[in-house]
Amino acid sequence: MKKLNVRDIRKSKNGKLQVLTCYDFQTASMLNQTTLDMILVGDSLGNVMLGYDTTVEVSLKEMEIFSKAVRRGAPDKFMIVDLPFGSYSTISQGIFSATKLFQQTKAEAVKLEGAFPYQLKMIERLTQTGIPVMGHIGLVPQSVHQLGGYYVHGKNYESAKRIMQEAKALEAAGVFSVVLECVEEGLATQITQALSIPTIGIGSGRKTDGQVLVINDLLKMGPNTPPKFCTPIADLFQVKNDLINQYLEDQRK
Numbered sequence: 001m002k003k004l005n006v007r008d009i010r011k012s013k014n015g016k017l018q019v020l021t022c023y024d025f026q027t028a029s030m031l032n033q034t035t036l037d038m039i040l041v042g043d044s045l046g047n048v049m050l051g052y053d054t055t056v057e058v059s060l061k062e063m064e065i066f067s068k069a070v071r072r073g074a075p076d077k078f079m080i081v082d083l084p085f086g087s088y089s090t091i092s093q094g095i096f097s098a099t100k101l102f103q104q105t106k107a108e109a110v111k112l113e114g115a116f117p118y119q120l121k122m123i124e125r126l127t128q129t130g131i132p133v134m135g136h137i138g139l140v141p142q143s144v145h146q147l148g149g150y151y152v153h154g155k156n157y158e159s160a161k162r163i164m165q166e167a168k169a170l171e172a173a174g175v176f177s178v179v180l181e182c183v184e185e186g187l188a189t190q191i192t193q194a195l196s197i198p199t200i201g202i203g204s205g206r207k208t209d210g211q212v213l214v215i216n217d218l219l220k221m222g223p224n225t226p227p228k229f230c231t232p233i234a235d236l237f238q239v240k241n242d243l244i245n246q247y248l249e250d251q252r253k
């Protein structure tokens, strides 16, 4: 399968873009052999790989280490890397962090959460320097403390209006695609229709131009209950647990 580039992705307004997160070499090597369109090295690695309570704890160095491992395993996939919390609080810091991560990890793009005016300027600058940027609005987990928890966004008029404005502003600033996380389904559909770049949904209904899921939720690789919007296709945590217990029992015989 041909590796996608930003021009291919920009044109993919068909609801078919398939994205999964990935954080390690072995899983990346497996995904590299599939028809998956894009890999996201999300800062959700803080939750699923490092056992942190929130993504707020993830550092730039951690993003770099995990992203490099994924790159080594999946050279043939379009790879997006998350800018972690605190690495883009000002325009100059964001440009420094994004450039470092982009260069060191050989990613094809970076992703950042939010659409405040200074972030829009940052996105303009990054794309001018040659770094493709994916946007991320709706539920932005790095702001969980400011938001007061994890919940669906865009349910009332004010919130829906703001998210629509953010989506349009991100497009104007130059993002090639935008993640809509836990955005009310009808609003996610309207945003998808209003933008010429693809929307990638997570917990935002089926009408976006693509879907992204955390692979550890999809395969239930860990002890945690996956979010409501993700129906696991396996229970690898239990499978591995059973296999190890069987092995231990056999060894004791």
Ligand code: KIV
Binding pocket: 021, 040, 041, 042, 043, 044, 045, 082, 136, 179, 181, 202, 212, 214
């Ligand atoms: O970090 C992540 O995995 C993400 C997805 C949930 C979109 O940002």
